[in-house]
Amino acid sequence: MRTRRPYAEPHLTGVCLGLLLLACFALTGQGLGASGAFASVASGVVGTVSPEAAAHSAYFLSYLQDGSPWTAWIVVEIIGVLIGATASAALAGRTRLTSVHAIRPSAGKLFAGVAGGTLMGIGAALARGCTSGLALSGGAVLSVGAWIFMAALFLAGFLAAPLVRRLWP
Template sequence: MRPLRSYADPHLAGVCLGLVLLACFALTGQGLGASGAFASVASGVISNVSPETAAHSAYFRSYLQDGSPWTAWIVVEIVGVLIGAAVSAALAGRTRSMFVRAARPSAGKLFASVAGGILMGIGAALARGCTSGLALSGGAVLSVGAWIFMGTLFLAGFVAAPLVRRLWP
């Protein structure tokens, strides 16, 4: 087995991420994000499985009106993220499959993890964007809503951390 190499320097990675965001704005007029890709793919699946449902839903129609949801910018971006992650893992020698068990697995940890993910998904839908989209793209264009969201997110994390800390040793 090859020895694991360290991850990229976080400061260099942050600068590179900023340059990628700048290039995205300059070349495509789009920012970075993630949650819209899942909504686009879900809309595409619904329109293929049940065209009547997609036609009668304003939510699904909003993702279907600009052509194929499969070729939406954000879907292409997420495919690129997956490919980039695989290449990065291969270059760092971190492609070994493994299952990591929690120190003390419990139903409480599973519930808290699923509930947190659901709450983040609901928050992304209400905020009209995911954390990465709001923080990176919204913050980069100095959107007041993005800065309020990020401040609220960090505040909520600090408030919630002591409440859920007992779940993780």
């Protein structure tokens, strides 16, 4: 068994992420994000399983009208993220399955995690994008809305942290 190497240096990682974002804009004309991939895949599944249902839904049609949702840029990007994350974990010797011991399972923690994830998913759907897409891509093009959103996100995180802190040791 290989020894685990430390995580990547965060400042260098941030610079590399910025360069990757710049390359994405230059090569594809699109930024980075994640939530749209799930909507594209869901539309592809519905379009394959029930073409009639997809044809009567403006939501699914919006993803199906531009060609195959399986080859949309954001789906290809997420596949690359999965491959890159797996390669990174393997190179760092961090591929074994483990449980997180810092968080002891309880109904309250499970509820808080599911509720938080659900609210984030609903928020991403309502905003028509996820935090990463808005913060990275929107922030990079100096979108005022993206910067206001990020300020509000950090403020909400700081305000909510004391309320949920008791759930985690």
